[in-house]
Amino acid sequence: MKIRSTEIEKMETEKLDESEMAAILKQVTWLNSKFGSLTPLFGFLESAAQSLGPELSVMDLGCGQGDLLFQLISWSQNRKLKIRWLGIDLNPKSVALAKEKLKFENVEIICGDALQFFSSPHEKPDVYVSTLFAHHLSDLQIVELIQGASDTANWGWYFEDLQRHALSREFLRGLTWALGFHSVVQNDSVVSVKRSFRKSDWQKYLLAAKVDTCMVKIQWRWAFKYSIEFQKSGAKAKPTE
Numbered sequence: 468m469k470i471r472s473t474e475i476e477k478m479e480t481e482k483l484d485e486s487e488m489a490a491i492l493k494q495v496t497w498l499n500s501k502f503g504s505l506t507p508l509f510g511f512l513e514s515a516a517q518s519l520g521p522e523l524s525v526m527d528l529g530c531g532q533g534d535l536l537f538q539l540i541s542w543s544q545n546r547k548l549k550i551r552w553l554g555i556d557l558n559p560k561s562v563a564l565a566k567e568k569l570k571f572e573n574v575e576i577i578c579g580d581a582l583q584f585f586s587s588p589h590e591k592p593d594v595y596v597s598t599l600f601a602h603h604l605s606d607l608q609i610v611e612l613i614q615g616a617s618d619t620a621n622w623g624w625y626f627e628d629l630q631r632h633a634l635s636r637e638f639l640r641g642l643t644w645a646l647g648f649h650s651v652v653q654n655d656s657v658v659s660v661k662r663s664f665r666k667s668d669w670q671k672y673l674l675a676a677k678v679d680t681c682m683v684k685i686q687w688r689w690a691f692k693y694s695i696e697f698q699k700s701g702a703k704a705k706p707t708e
């Protein structure tokens with residue numbers, strides 16, 4: 468696994484009916500919930516709120532069916548933050564599920580390409596977040612993602628994705644098989660690890676995107692993940708009307 472695989476996940480190519488898709492997404496959600504914590508991302512948003520004030524906008528890139536947004540919204544309600552939430556995903560089926568799940572007036576879900584959003588006329592958010600999105604992109608697209616998010620975020624961005632590691636690949640292979648998960652989940656969890664990253668990959672992308680590495684923090688996270696945080700210096704709160 469010295470280099471990233473370019474194998475495509477079955478979920479992106481196979482024709483799956485709605486009930487199969489729902490079962491697959493349920494298993495994927497379960498896996499994601501067991502192997503990670505949102506505490507570092509909450510901390511990042513907390514810092515954004517401290518510098519910008521409690522009214523800010525946050526966009527989830529590759530938001531899927533809206534699981535992350537749902538958890539972030541619950542967290543922000545407890546913190547009394549007034550956040551405007553945006554999500555974007557390429558897959559119309561996921562977007563429909565996200566819209567169904569996130570029927571709040573301060574949420575906007577867009578169906579489209581996250582990379583094209585950066586040059587669109589749509590107002591840009593203070594913060595971009597994304598989880599398990601980058602490994603769906605090519606190396607060149609990841610450089611574009613970093614450039615687009617760094618140039619257009621008012622305050623910063625936080626991405627989290629898998630670490631490319633043989634232990635993680637074999638663990639997921641064994642676990643999804645032992646739990647009798649759908650063959651698409653068994654296949655795609657392994658492919659996701661093979662498509663994911665070492666720390667040196669992120670360093671290479673940041674360099675190619677010409678991002679000042681003093682403004683970036685790359686951290687290993689349990690289990691077999693990296694978070695990459697970028698914080699702009701001198702970002703200011705937008706004037707309130």
Ligand SMILES: C[S@@+](CC[C@H](N)C(=O)[O-])C[C@H]1O[C@@H](n2cnc3c(N)ncnc32)[C@H](O)[C@@H]1O
Nearest residue numbers: 529530531556557558579580581598599600603
């Ligand atoms: C593994 S899922 C992660 C979903 C969600 N972020 C999570 O953590 O559960 C990756 C998502 O990225 C979306 N995606 C892939 N390429 C995209 C692109 N260019 N623009 C927007 N979404 C994209 C896919 O449709 C899919 O829903």
